[in-house]
Amino acid sequence: MRVRVVLFTADLRVHDHPPLRAALDASDAVVPLFVRDTGIAANGFLVPNREAFLADCLRDLDAGLRQRGGRLVVRYGDVAEEVAKVVTETDACAVHLAGDVSAYARRREDRLRTALHGIGCEVVVHDAVVTCVPPGAVTPAARDHFAVFTPYHRQWARQHTRPVGRAPRAVTVPDGVGSEPVPERSSVPGVSPGLAEGGERAGRARLTAWLRSGIAAYEDRHDDMAGDATSRLSPDLHFGTVSPVEAVQRSRSAGGPGAEAFVRQLAWRDFHHQVLAARPAASHADYRTRHDQWRSERSARREIEAWRQGCTGYPVVDAAMRQLRHEGWMHNRGRLLAASFLTKTLYVDWRVGARHFLDLLVDGDISNNQMNWQWAAGTGTDSRPNRVLNPVTQGKRYDPDGAYVRRWVPELAGLSGSAVHEPWKLTGKDRAAYDYPDPLIELPDALDRFRQARGLR
Template identity: 30%
Template sequence: MTASRTLFWHRRDLRLADNTGLHAAAALGPAVTGVYVLDPAIIAPPPELPPMAPARLWFLVESLVELQQRWRDAGSRLLVVAGDPVQRLPQLASLLEAAAVVWSRDVEPYARERDRQVARALQASGRKVLVDWDQLLVAPELLKTGGGDPYRVYGPFLRNWRGQVELSEPGTVEAPTGLIDLDAACLDALQTAAGELGRLCAEGQRDLEQLRSGHGFKGMDLCPCRPGEAAAAGQLAVFADGPLLGYEPDRNFPGTAGTSGLSAALSVGTVSPRQAWCAAQAAKDLARSDEQRQAIAVWEQELCWREFYQQALFHFPELADGPYREQWRRFPWENNEDWFDFWKDGQTGMPIIDAAMRQLNETGWMHNRCRMIVASFLVKDLICDWRWGERAFMELEVDGDLAANNGGWQWSASSGMDPKPLRIFNPATQASKFDADGDYIRRWVPELRHVCTKDLLSGDIGALERRGYPEPLVNHKIQQARFKALYATIKG
């Protein structure tokens, strides 16, 4: 084994193309080996960390299986091991005699502390550690107000972010080829499970296969998010070639295939934000009207929302545990557990709410417009703590991402950085505006297909027409007034 081998640690960048960390590793020399650590704190986390949804586990495992083949095609291999990365990375680096270990940075509090411990252990053994950003178009340290503070409001953040992105003109880098695999002694150890290296890799591969067969997710065929780098590239190409030009207003209608379906891919990194941005710039050449150019700009703004929430969590890690606005720690939540369970199961008696929650339960994914509607309903109609909803989403979502999920729930709950102090969605109004024909509701609440559209959207369905569908848990008008009265107790 030569001292020039480099170990590249995959985390939220499960691809070879446009992987800036891997590009940096390959620049050190062609002898590069990939590694992914099945970290129990992520795969089966303790209560204080975000849960791993079966849908997300399916997406992760299938993406890893494909990534292993891509490494083989590039001339090397991706090793999968299980355990605490603080122990496993130094152990593997020693067994492989790696001179350097490279990875890309993360914004989440657990990941940042873990990475600090891994770096200290590697450096203590004399190994070089290289880390930089890959999952963001602009590093969070570069986005500050005129006073040098992190941004707390999206609008000014967008202007600075867009200016920096357009100035840098981000491009993409090719996937590495011609990598050099391990030497004969290491290959023998891997293939025979002889010694520590072979045992670690055999156990990791076994665990990966067990997760692949036992993740428990049943909605693979229904989920719009497809695992793996190849699928992500295909989805991005299809989206940029057509739906992107109508993204505004199509993105708002849950019954329309108007979004990219790339949320999970961006979360685990089977596609990069630079690839997404470059696809948007290429689509501008196809735009033939101001409306189409505006649609592309709106999708770029959605990419910015993703980065806004990422930088917020980076600068304010306490967001992972509670509200940004201190007064919300005093809010007198009613937290009716039965109501919460009905909400989670799609049995509230409010058709648009139940359609959205059933879509999430069955497919692992929910349209973003519906995420806002159901979040508002849980918090401001059922008066349940927004953190209950935040955790429930992480238990179900294929694209569960701590920064985006937390940011979205705090936006809906009015406990976050959004300057508007109080926002309440009327579910019937939202249904009438964004599912005017009731197609989305009928798709996910089939027992109501016979109900006339007017009653379907309002939820005002007669007893005989319900045919077993539940009565509404609450009256929106009454609960809205109740919520506002409770809010007055903490206001200011």
């Protein structure tokens, strides 16, 4: 019997899955394998929200495979060692997996090749599974990647994407391959109470609902913080329960300005992957240094903790940070405001904020999280590195009636309209009626500090 292993990583689906399709086409049986990699846990990346969402995804993947006569094999340990064990047990001739760009993913691939070479097993890596366009497919003349999004997007939009593949009708798994139990969300402590359901069925339902009733208005409403008018597909894209290729093609089929704007956001995702593929150090070091002398975590400890808890005194920032803690997710405009506030208003190192986001975000993705934080801090690909987002102005613009703030900062629920964005303007008994902190810092003072630090004064 010809056997091949399909190693699932950030592609937890059966629809449009090139590694699974290729393995099925070339063999009599496959081993759909997921390794609960101890290396990821040791690096601190397996936090409760992602672990719980992952458990949902694995149970749903197992169910999808069982509907087709197969099952998911789960192992726990070092990924290279566990894959090698499965290969030896089944006499598999190849291991198929999706290509990825993080430094950890690339080390994992190298270690797999080393471990499997000695037992005569091939490693087959498939592109355009985690991203829509492979990271190295779009490059400028004489350079290995695009450092600016707009020219990247022009070329990206002209690329012909591969056809979307159907889910297989049947999956045959060799007898006797041992598996650990598929994990359950209920066994994970410390999960955000509003965390969404994970899994391919839930992800595909979100995508279909989005295409049917949300995408048409996306261009006009994507910054409407109270309206919650974004797709909320980022966790599904991170875990691969929704194919980015399918999302792009179905969005383009929907057509219209909203679809174009949404596809542009998916291009941003690919853009960040190609930056990190070319510059792996950008996950922890400035992509473009501004020679910042950030305030130390010790000296800014009080302000950092207030930011984490959503108690900065700036309501729209606090609302965003509380949404993050409750849902494990945050509106994109809120992410920009929270990141700008920490790095430019409080002048704290972007890595402090990036780590906190990774501790809570269910869609915590190294490429997008780190590069978006660098964009906000002005150390990344932003062509205007010294822009500072004013939380009051931004709050009034993107939450004009204050509904988003009142939803997440209930102690200000008694303030109507845009007045909720400036509670410090109340005086006497009116101010005392609201148990809400005063601003950590006056915005003009913060702006002056930032400009001096960047040598702009």
